[in-house]
Structures are given as structure tokens and as C-alpha cells.
Amino acid sequence: MTIPRGRMLIGSLWLAAILVLLLLLSFSLLPQDGARDCQNSWHPCLPFFQMTDRQVEEAESSPKPNSQDCPGQSFQVWRLLLHLRASQAANQDILLEPYLQSWEELIRFMESLGAVVGFFSQKVKDKVAKIRELSLEHGRENSGRSSPDAPQNGAYYSIGSMVEAELKAGVVSFTHPSQSGCRTVLRLHRSLQWLTLLLRGLAEGANEEGEYRTPGELCRQAYQVALAPYHPWYVRQAAELVFVSLPERALFLQLVCVESQEEATPILHTLIHTLEETHTRTQHILQTHRLLELP
Template sequence: MANGDDRCCLKEVLHIFQSCLTDQKEILMDPYIAGWKGLVRFLNTLGAIFSFISKDAVAKIQIMESFHSSDQKAQYVTLQSMVKYELASNLVDLKKPGDQSPSGCRTILRLHRALHWLQLFLEGLRTSTEDSSTSALCAEAYNASLANHHPWIIRKTALLSFYVLPNRNSFLELMNVGTPADAVEMLEEALPSISKIYDITQALYAQHNLLDIP
């Protein structure tokens, strides 16, 4: 496990995600990517268990940062402006990926799916009882989200790795915000914003038929 300074990031990370939403219900990309950087740090404190998610997320973060340092960075300020720009410019890779570079729309879709897993998992932790199995909660969240998009070998490896997760209270203490009750209170405050981000992204992608980008 990493040191306390690293582990303290989850509360801050969830608060960063809260800052993603504008009054117009647009999603700001800078805090979204910053939030994902924090999530990667938190997942890495748990060892190799979630490396199949964190490594992929790192690659996606790097792609999005390349867009933000390009001449077209103004088009990537919000999720909505990015989708509008890439669709209008025929930049969205709607067929199987090949030589074409991944679009921002495809890249965010992968992060969006992973965020849904985390949302479901943390919500399960928040609403579960003290004797609930963390590994079962994680597996249930995974099967309802990311598993639908992963090949069999990754699904099997992921589900097996979840068995080494600590018990519920120990996992909540890894969030480093105090007692398990304090962690639950923090999740109650932060998770509604994560849910809003997921719902807005899901609706936007559904509107433009982008949910199945290969």
C-alpha cells in the first residue's frame, strides 16, 4: 500500500469531479481529466488489483492531454463542445480502430464506462452493511458495467483479483477520511455529482449514437 499522502486523494478526487459540472450542465474536461488522474493514484494504492483499469485509464488520459495541448484545444473545453466538433469534422472513429488515431469521443467513452463501474462500486459500499463482502460488491459493479465491454480473459482475471480486497470497513478506511462512518458520509456527499456526470455523458452519447464506438 502507498503512504497516507497518496491515500488521502479519494475525497479530493471526488470533489474535483463535483467541479466538472457547469450551471448549464456541461462537463468541463480539465477537471474531468484531473479527477481521473486522482482516481488512478487511488487505485494504485490498492496494489495490482485494479491495474487492468488504471493502466488503461492512464493511456486514455494521455490521449486527452494531447488534445488539450493541440491547436484545437479550444474545441475540447467541455464534453459537449468536443462531441460537436469531432462529429462535425468527421473525426469520430465509428468503425473498428485501425490506423486512425483514437478520437476524443472514443477515449472518453472508455473512461465513462470505467467511471460507471466506480460509481456502482462506491454506491454499493455506501449502502451496504458492515458485514457485506467488498469483493462481492466490486464483482457486482463490474458485471453491471465494464464486464460487458471486456474479453473473457480480462473478465476472469478481474473477478479473481477482487477476492483479495479487504473487508468493507478496512476498504473504507483506505479512503483516509476518518472512520468508516466518515467515509460513508463523504460518499453520500460526492456520489450524486458522479451520477450526474455519468447520466449527462450517457444521454449525450446516446443522442449522437456514440455508445458503441468500437
């Protein structure tokens, strides 16, 4: 049986659209154990970052849903909260190493949602690795110029210090894509909003009929707000194929180690509040330096 050429062309176009979605979404989307080190990370810690005893004590004493691992899964919500809170500096800046550790935990969350969503995680890992590589390169170029006893002087110690250092060095382009930490953080920043909106939807109650919106519907709505404005038409259309592949709400409850929506809601509210604080601080830093629309 001969397949009509027109049907083959349509099939090829759909396949191309799916591949483009997986590639381009992963560039714009979206972790490691412990607040003191990152020995289990895919890449080494930023060499100059070391939490003070006070920072560790404050992060570990902050309220969290459960300080124990949820058995049988790699993503742990309490560990994500620990890293997020550790990243929030007293001067409204974001410390870069615990911020990257937060993303590594979010990658574990994404990979738990299935193969299609998990595909995105590799490019997110690449973004985390890119920032670490930039910090190492900067450290080699400036070896011996600053005191090792003053890690707060490192260019990649925080998002704020990174932005100022890269703008001063002229490595950030406002006209074409550049391999800068600023552009990489901007892409992660948009994805953080996407995930936050998704979680906010999952924390919502049921409608008048007692029904909850599906994760696919919530993901679609969050995507339209946070990421769709930066994607071309054909990617937005192909994204619909990803939304229908998301698992049922029960898996999301399992990931935060609860059995019911009532148990999940306060945990999600705590997580959402912490994510929003991180997003607000990053937004302010990027907006102050006019970096929100980098190509």
C-alpha cells in the same frame, strides 16, 4: 520430475488469460492538485482551460467532508469532489480539464488498492494523456484562428464541444476503433459507472446478521453491470482473479479518512451523488450523438 504436457498447457492458458485481463481491462477502466492549475499532473493542462473566479469560489464553497488532507495517503476525497464539481458547467455540459483532474484523483484511489488494481492505472493515465494530446494537436493546427480571450470556443473545452468538433472533423469511426477523444471518453465513462457502483455498495448497511458484503463481492457485481457486457468470455472469467485480490473494507474506510462505517456512509453518499451527476451529464451527451456503442 517431468511436468505433463497437458498440465503445462493449462498453466500457460491461465497465465495468458491473466495477462489478457490486465491488458484489456486496463483499456476499458479507469489525478492533480488544485482547481486552478495542473502543474503536478503527468501531462500539461488543456491550454485553453482556465476556471473563472466564480467557478473556483463555487467549487471551493460547496459542502465537502473535510477540506484537509488525510495524512499518509495520496488520494484525497475532498480534492476529488472539488474537481468533479468544478467540471459541472451551468449548461449541463462537462468541462474537460477538471473532468480529467477528477480521473487523476481516481487513479490515486485505484493505486491505493494494491498492485493488481494499480496496474490498470497506467492505461487510464494513457487515456487522460491521449485527450490532452488531442487538444494540443488541435491547438497547433488551429493556432491564430480563434481568440485566446474566448477559451469557451476551444474544441476540447468541454465534452460537448469535443464531441461536436470531432464529429464535424470526421475523426470518429462507428465501424472500427479510432484514436478519438469521443471513444476515449466513452471508455472512461463506463469505468466511472463501475467505480460509482462499487462505492454505492460500500455505502450500504449491514445485512440481518450484521455483516457487510466484501469489496470483492461488490466489485464483481459492479463489473458485471458496467464492464462485463463489453468484454469477451475469457476476460470475464479471468476478472475473478482480480476480485479476490481486493483489500478488506477497512482500507476503503481509511481512504476516505474515517474509522467506522457510520462515519463513511455520509461521505460516500456525497461522493456518489457527485459522481452520478457527472455520469448522467456525460451519458446524455454521448447518447444524444449516438456514441454509446463506439467500437
